[in-house]
Amino acid sequence: MKQVGFLLLLVCLFGFNVNAQTSAPEVPATSAENAIKMVKEKYDIGKVPQGKPVTFYMEFLNETKKPLVVKSVMAGCGCTVPEKPKEPIMPGKTGKIKVEYSAPSAGPVNKDVEIYVAGYNEPKVVYFTGEVVAKK
Structure with a gap:
């Protein structure tokens, strides 16, 4: 009798576990793309x-x-240092991200x-391109 009760308990626990895993899926993540519109989607810093x-904005x-x-801004490498705005940006107004790029080596x-x-x-991901010209 104890074995039947134990098996019944295991079946119930397993059933609750399966039910917990099949609950409604999470709401899809929201993207900052829906909140901000960049003046330019890609920036060209030219020859550096x-x-x-x-420095550019x-x-x-x-x-x-x-x-x-803007909670934070991050760059893909240590040669790029972005700085977020300190104050909230009001609806319909423009904000600026200050970006400093130190050109470590020549090339694109x-x-x-x-x-x-x-x-x-x-996050909203924004790209910049340019060309680093070697020292003479």
Whole structure:
């Protein structure tokens, strides 16, 4: 009798476990693409002398109906240092991401900056290109 009770308990526990795993799927992640519109989708910094830092700004428009907070900005390498706006961007207004790129070696430049916005799970990714010209 104990064995039957134990087996019944195992079947019930297994049934609850299966039921827990088949619950409704999670809501898809939201993207910052829905909140901001870049003035340019790709920036060209042109020809840059090797070893000399270049600073430029990536501009975007707040397309939401509430103030937009940029939580963080990240670059794919240490040679690119992005800086987020300090204040919230009001609806319909423009914000700027300051980007400093230190050209470590000569050759083509293909880099990205990820913009993380409060309330959105996925970043907006913006690219910049250029060419680093070797020192003479």
